[in-house]
Amino acid sequence: MPIFHQHKDDPITEHQTRKFTRRAIVLGSTAAALAGCATTAQSPEQTAILAEPTPVAPLMYAALPTEQFPVPAVDISQIDPRFWRQDIDYETNEKTGTLIVDTPNKYLYHVHSGGRATRYGIGVGREGFAWAGRAVVAYKRKWPRWTPPDSMVARQPELRPYSVANGGMDPGLRNPLGARALYIHENGVDTLYRLHGTPQANSIGKAVSSGCIRLLNQDVIHLHDTVTDGSSIVVIPDPSVTPLLVGSA
Structure with missing residues (x-):
């Protein structure tokens, strides 16, 4: 080399x-x-x-333009999907047609035959205003007026324009009772307890309601259309969160 x-x-x-x-x-x-x-x-x-994928809004929460006061679509991004309305398997000894308000878990069940029920997410009233037990749905109202009881007006003087003496608040989207209300009586006496609508989607599943038991307007319309007057209702109390009485109408 x-x-x-x-x-x-x-x-x-x-x-x-x-x-x-x-x-x-x-x-x-x-x-x-x-x-x-x-x-x-x-x-x-x-x-x-x-x-993260963008959730698709269910059709059941679309806008309702034909209502007396057109109801806007629900912003479902403000609600945990487990609180969306759905039909589920639900075993109970309560008879068909009964409403069960599960206050601790923020659900309302409408019992059907064959071990089925429709489950709705709810918002529950603040602590200190309680009613629980067994009663009946005395009657229902579409787009109800709201009249806070005198005890509530005494605590919140700004509500005086809507007192019983002043005729209450006109129906509409800003009315605290929303699109529908179900009125609960016990032994023929008004409990002042209501199941009612709300446009505030972010209150569902939480203990933030300034009313009794609130549902999305789309859900309370669905409930109103499927529940009959005289239906039984069972309200399960929560020791830490109890319903706020919203007044009569």
């Missing part, structure tokens, strides 16, 4: 050495830069994989 001797002061060899060294540096820098680009390019893909 031939042996080549490199002289230290050989200008050609030194030039080639410097040239190869510069090429190595440039190539190394380019490779590092490309590696950095490759890492950055993966970020959007990872973000897309982790993105």
Whole structure:
């Protein structure tokens, strides 16, 4: 094999050495830069994989433009899907047609035959205003007036314009009773307890209602249309959250 001797002061060899060294540096820098680009390019893909899907609004919560006061669609992003209206298996000893208000878990059940029920999400009144037990749905109203009792007006003087003496609040979307109300009587006496509508979707499933038991307007309309006067109702109390009396109408 031939042996080549490199002289230290050989200008050609030194030039080639410097040239190869510069090429190595440039190539190394380019490779590092490309590696950095490759890492950055993966970020959007990872973000897309982790993105949460947008929930699709059920048709049952669409707008109701033919109502006396047109009801807007529900913003379902404000409600946990477990509180959406649904038909479920539900074993109970209560007779068909009974309403069961599960105050602790924020559900209302309308019992059907064959071990089935319609379950609605509800909002429950503040602590300190209680009624629980067995009673009946004495009657129902579409777009009811709201008349807070005198005891409530005494606590909240701003409600005086809507007192019994002043004829209550006109029906409408801003009325606390919403699109429908079911009036509960016990032994022929008004309990002042109501099942009623609300446009405030973010109150469903929570203990924030300033009324009794509130449902989405779309849900209380559905309930109103399927419950008959005289139906039994059972209200299960919650030691920490009890219904607020909303007054008569």
